[in-house]
Amino acid sequence: MSMISDASPVRVEHHALGLEVSSSAYVLQLDSGRPFARLCTAGGQVYAELFLAPGVNTTHGLDRTARLHPPEVTQEAGSVTLRFQLEGGLWQSKSLVLRCDASGIDSHVEVTGQGTLTDVTLFGGQYSGHLRWGSGYFSSGASFTRMFNPEPYxxxxxxxxAAQSSAIDVMGTSLPGKGHWFFTPAPLMYAFRRDAGPAAAALGADQGGAPLPDSAAEPLSAVxxxxxxxxxxxxVDALNFSGFHYDAQEDAFSFRLAYEGQTQVDGTFQTPTLRLAFAEDPYRAIEQHSARHAELGYTRLDRGTPADWWATPIQCGWGAQCAVSRLQGGRAxxxxxxxxxxxxxxxxxxxxLHPGILVLDDKWSLHYxxxxxxxxxxxxLEGWIERAHQRGQHVLLWWKAWDAEGLPPEACVLNDLGEPVTTDPTSPAYEAALRLAVRRMLLEYGADGVKVDFSARTPSGPGLKRHGTAWGIHLLHRLLWILHDEAKRCKPDALIMTHTPNPVFADVTDMIRLNDVNTSADVIEQMTHRARVARAALPHHLIDTDNWPMPSLDAWRAYTRLQPELGIPSLYYVTHVDGDGQALTPDDYRLVRETWARHAAGQEQP
Incomplete structure (x- = not known):
């Protein structure tokens, strides 16, 4: 047995059957007879056996590995790097790199060659290098039993x-299998736990938050x-995939990045880093995830001092429009x-009641x-907004992302028939049209910002055609960057509201909206969870608590009381709630006044 630099925060021990890398946070064990690395806590609890032959698939076919070489080990100040050379498959060369630092492990894959990417499989892949266990697709082993996904479903x-697959992506709608559009994108991070048993304590409040159960019966607790x-x-420019997938089965898992045949490689390609680390709870894991982005210069979490009016109570007309629709008929x-x-x-x-921000919702515009x-x-509209300004109120205009209504084909992502699917943020024609639209809203009409909706309509799928190379998450960021950039050129204090609580979206949003309430689940639990995700991911951004739809007047009352604890109070209703059609009472208006006063008092505290 030999040891490298025992004084280093990351230690390497070589032995006859392999090696072990350890720090005060974890232990990684390799056995030369198996294509896996066992990942344990510092206390020795096994969480995963990581399969070491990834796949970088292309439109030409499935990638595979026929030989996994022992790692080349190098040590630098504070870290140890393991580089595994892999033979066979579609690429001229392929390597898996694990960089182990004191608090976690960064992994990525490097390939050289040519191809159009479809799926990249991480810690899973096609393999025929150890025939003792046969051949085919191999996954990593899961010793954990539960999986946390920050994207609300x-x-x-x-x-x-843990045996249930999941996804974090930038698509979604109300159709089967797509009901996870509330955050697009959520932080690109999963968290896993080993069952702690019925005696374990529930995950408690974090920075004032209420305990959050997994469901009605099970606490968030871990061994x-x-x-x-x-x-x-x-x-963000490395995120040219539409989804980060967790593919699972009984006691096994792998990860997958969906490039959808939209990214071409000619030369050397390196996958985005997948970092593994341990944390006390999932929200702390999100905080660490975001802090890591900031540490590496991928984002700035501190976006400066917001304008005072940004934190004033919000009144959005959408809920009132829905209530009118319920009472009078027609579409909202x-x-x-x-x-x-x-x-x-x-x-x-x-x-x-005098809200500081008024939101004109769908559909004030002739063409989206x-x-x-x-x-x-x-x-x-111009006079209406000016009169709001005279009353000391600011106005946001609702904006439907991706909708090509009124635009020419050269400004759009097109399908195989040459038909528009969405707008194309990589098209010079669309960038010009979007910048013109922003100037129209903020300068011609006089609005003070934009409420972004439908970001989950990000284009997805093979064969779609666009002008540039950005795709998936990167393409959505490009869309919002154009909008945000032009808004700030028009008015430096313009407010851009999105539902993108992801660290690399910090530069294209000023306020995170918690998005529509899911009326089939407990309102307090779901919105508290969303607020905790948003605050962990973007700790310096304001939060719009949203307020629609509501299953009942009682649910609306309970959530209204909670809003100042989560963010900025947001009122969607004026006379009736649309869930059960009940009318607001004088006590309800008093509740809103008291809630807004409580929020204002909190804002005045240093």
Missing amino acids: SREHRTVP DGLWLSAGIVAP PDHCTQANYDAFLEALTAHE GTCEVDRERWPD
């Missing part, structure tokens, strides 16, 4: 069994009090009219793609 489970996190840590967007919004304000004023005002519905 329609069933609102905080964790699911040794630790969770294993696995997150993509990379600059049909009720986005100047007359209705005047009536909304009159009702609020009558009850001494151009943001020209619909004069039949809003004959004097």
Whole structure:
């Protein structure tokens, strides 16, 4: 047995059957007779057996590995790097690199050659190098039993069994299998725990948050009090995939990046880094994940001092439009009219409610793609906004991301038939059109910012055609960067609101919206969870607590009371809630006034 630099925070011990890398945070054990690395806590609890032959698949076919060489070991100040050379497959050369530092392990794959990427499989892949165990697709071994995904899903489970697959991506809608569009994207990080048994304590409050159960029956608890996190840590221009997938089966797992045949390699390609580390709970793991991005210069989490008016109570007309639709018929967007919004304000004023921010929702515009005002519905939008300014209120205009309504094909992502699918942020024609639309909203109409919606309509799939190379998460960031950049050119204090609580989106958003309430689950639990994810990912960004839809007036009341603890109070209703159609009472208006006063008092504290 031999040891390298015992004084280093990361130690390497060589022995007859392999080697061991250890620090005060973890132990990584390699056996030369098996294509796996066993990952344990510093206390010796096994969490995973990591399969060491990844796959970088292309449109030409499935990648594979026929031989896994023992690692080349190098040591630097504070870290140890293991480089595994792999033979066979589609590439001229392929390597798996594990860089082990004191607190975690960074892994990536390097390939040389040519190809158009489809899926990249990490810690799983096609392999025929140890025929003792046969050949085919091999996965990593899972000693953990539960998996945490920070992206809210329609069933609102905080964790699911480790044998259940999941995804973090930038797509979603209400159709089956796509009901996870609330954050696009959430932090690209999963967390895993070993069951602690029924006697374990529930995950408690963190920085004032309430305990959050996985479901109605199970607490977020882990053996040794630790969770294993696995997150993509990379600059945004390396995120040219649409989804970060966790592919699981009984006692096994691997990760997958979906490039969808949209990224070409000609020369050398390196996958984004997948970092493994341990944390006390999933929210702390998200904090570490974001801090790692900032440490490496991939983001700036501190975005400077927000304008004072950004933190004032929000009134969004969408819930009121839905209530009108319920009472009078028609589609909710049909009720986005100047007359209705005047009536909304009159009702609020009558009850001494004066929101600082007014949001004009869907559909004030004639065409989503151009943001020209619909004069039949809003004959004097400019005057309406100016009168709001005179009252000391600011106005945001709702903006539907990706919708190509009113735009020419050269500004769009096209399908095989040459038909527009979405707008194309890599198209010079669309960039010009979007910048013009922003100037129209903020300078011509006088609005003070934009509420972004439908970012989950990010284009996805093989064969779609665009002008540039950005795809997936990178393409969504490009879209929001153009919007944010032009808004700040127009008005430095313009407010851009998104639902993108991801560290590399810190530069394209000013406020994180918690997004629509899921009426099939407990409102308090789900929104508290979302707020904790957003605060952990972007600790210096403001949070819009949202307020729609609500299953009942009682649920609305309970959530209204909670809002100041989570972020900025947001009011979507004026006279009725649309869930059960009940009318707001004088006590309800008093509740909103008291809630807003409590929020204002909190803002005044140093």
